[in-house]
Amino acid sequence: MKQRVNIYQSEPKAYEGMFALEEFLKNSPLSKQQISLIKMRASQINGCAYCINMHTEEAIKAGETHQRLHMLNAWKESDLFSNKEQVLLKITEEVTLINQNGLTDKTYQNAQHLFNDQTIIAIIMTTTTINAWNRIAISTRMK
Numbered sequence: 001m002k003q004r005v006n007i008y009q010s011e012p013k014a015y016e017g018m019f020a021l022e023e024f025l026k027n028s029p030l031s032k033q034q035i036s037l038i039k040m041r042a043s044q045i046n047g048c049a050y051c052i053n054m055h056t057e058e059a060i061k062a063g064e065t066h067q068r069l070h071m072l073n074a075w076k077e078s079d080l081f082s083n084k085e086q087v088l089l090k091i092t093e094e095v096t097l098i099n100q101n102g103l104t105d106k107t108y109q110n111a112q113h114l115f116n117d118q119t120i121i122a123i124i125m126t127t128t129t130i131n132a133w134n135r136i137a138i139s140t141r142m143k
Contacts (some may be wrong), residue, residue, distance in 0.1 A: 004140045021129045023090040028122035032062035033048075034088060037072070038123065039130045041089055042096045044073055048134040050142045055130075084114050088123055 027034060036059035043051035059069060071078045075089050087110050094103045103124075111120050136142070 003143050004141065004142065018129070018132060021125065021132075025122065025126055025129065028126070028132045029116075029119045030122045030126060033059070033064055034085070034123075035126055036062050036064055037046045037085060037089060038092045040069065040072055040125040041075070041092045042127055042130045043134055045093065046131065046134040046138065048137050051130065070127055081121050091120075091123050092127045095124060096131055102141055 028035075031087065033118060036055055040052065040059060048068075049062060060066070068080050068129040071080050072089075075081050081089065087107065089101060090107045091111060094101065094107055108120075111123070115123070
């Protein structure tokens with residue numbers, strides 16, 4: 001597929017807000033590994049090959065294992081993910097698929113038992129940010 005408009009080259013200021021969100025995430029209470037899980041899972045759901053490739057490399061550098069990355073698409077059936085990671089992934093899926101049921105009360109309440117407000121905010125903002133990146137990458141056919 002031929003790449004479409006390169007937003008960064010044509011309108012670099014359009015990325016300023018996205019880069020600001022990424023800076024926020026770097027200073028959030030989430031670990032690099034947690035951020036990688038969110039970015040990978042949302043990118044899988046959205047079918048963003050560019051982002052899956054990029055975030056796989058980032059996840060491995062952050063200490064993620066190949067086995068867990070291979071099992072991420074089936075995390076609900078795997079015992080490789082902690083309770084916290086399962087809730088984090090559930091939030092990721094529900095926010096990514098917001099049009100289905102939204103972030104459910106059950107998932108939010110489970111998160112409140114495991115995370116403080118700042119961490120819940122970081123999970124939501126990470127998911128929101130990667131969903132935006134996925135949409136940019138897919139619509140412009142980034143390579």
